[in-house]
Amino acid sequence: MSLCGIDEAGRGPIAGPLSVAGAIFINEIEELDDSKKLSEKKREELFDKIKENCHYHIVFKSAKEIDERGISACLKESIKEIMETLKDKCDEFLMDGNTSFGIDTLQHLIKADATIKEVSAASILAKVSRDKYMNEIAPKYKEYDFDKHKGYGTKAHVEAIKKYGRSDEHRVTFRLKALGEEKGSGVQKSLF
Known part of the structure; x- marks a missing residue:
C-alpha cells in the first residue's frame, strides 16, 4: 500500500x-x-x-x-x-x-x-x-478583485471592504483591525 x-x-x-x-x-x-x-x-x-x-x-x-x-x-x-x-x-x-x-x-x-x-x-x-x-x-464580485489576491487580506482588498462592505464570500468572523473591528466571541483571528 x-x-x-x-x-x-x-x-x-x-x-x-x-x-x-x-x-x-x-x-x-x-x-x-x-x-x-x-x-x-x-x-x-x-x-x-x-x-x-x-x-x-x-x-x-x-x-x-x-x-x-x-x-x-x-x-x-x-x-x-x-x-x-x-x-x-x-x-x-x-x-x-x-x-x-x-x-x-x-x-x-x-x-x-x-x-x-x-x-x-x-x-x-x-x-x-x-x-x-x-x-x-471574480466576475460576480468585480469590486473585490478576487482573481488578483484570491481572498487574502491585501491592502487593496481591505480598501474594497471599507468601500463596499463584505460579500457573502467573506468570512465575517475574521475580524480586521484596519476596519476597527475588535476580537470578540466567536472570532477566528485578528488580521491587520
Missing part, C-alpha cells in the same frame, strides 16, 4: 473557501514542491499531472461553514472525509503542519509539503482548486 499526503489552502484568507486535498500516487510525478514555491503556471501544469497519476479527493468548506463551525472544525471534517474516501487506497495518512487535529490515525509533519512528494501533490491540488474557484467567482 502507500501514503496519502494531505494539505490545505485557504486557512488564512478573509474571503473564499477552505480547500483540503489528499493525494496518493499511482505513478511517480517529477518536479513536485510546496505549492507556494511554484509559479502559477507550473502549479497548473502539475495539477493536471497529479489528477492523472494519483488517487485524490478535494474538499471545500465555504466561508459560511467556516463562520458557523470555525476553521479548525472545518479542517478536521475535511481531513476525515478525505481519510474515509481514500482509506482503501493507502495505509498511512500524513498532514502538513504541527497537529493531527485529534485524529489518531493521522500523522503530521511540519513542512511536509516541501519534503514529502505526496503532501506536495496535495498542496498543489488544494491551492490550484481554490485559486480556480476564486477566479470563477
Whole structure:
C-alpha cells in the first residue's frame, strides 16, 4: 500500500473557501514542491499531472461553514472525509503542519509539503482548486478583485471592504483591525 499526503489552502484568507486535498500516487510525478514555491503556471501544469497519476479527493468548506463551525472544525471534517474516501487506497495518512487535529490515525509533519512528494501533490491540488474557484467567482464580485489576491487580506482588498462592505464570500468572523473591528466571541483571528 502507500501514503496519502494531505494539505490545505485557504486557512488564512478573509474571503473564499477552505480547500483540503489528499493525494496518493499511482505513478511517480517529477518536479513536485510546496505549492507556494511554484509559479502559477507550473502549479497548473502539475495539477493536471497529479489528477492523472494519483488517487485524490478535494474538499471545500465555504466561508459560511467556516463562520458557523470555525476553521479548525472545518479542517478536521475535511481531513476525515478525505481519510474515509481514500482509506482503501493507502495505509498511512500524513498532514502538513504541527497537529493531527485529534485524529489518531493521522500523522503530521511540519513542512511536509516541501519534503514529502505526496503532501506536495496535495498542496498543489488544494491551492490550484481554490485559486480556480476564486477566479470563477471574480466576475460576480468585480469590486473585490478576487482573481488578483484570491481572498487574502491585501491592502487593496481591505480598501474594497471599507468601500463596499463584505460579500457573502467573506468570512465575517475574521475580524480586521484596519476596519476597527475588535476580537470578540466567536472570532477566528485578528488580521491587520
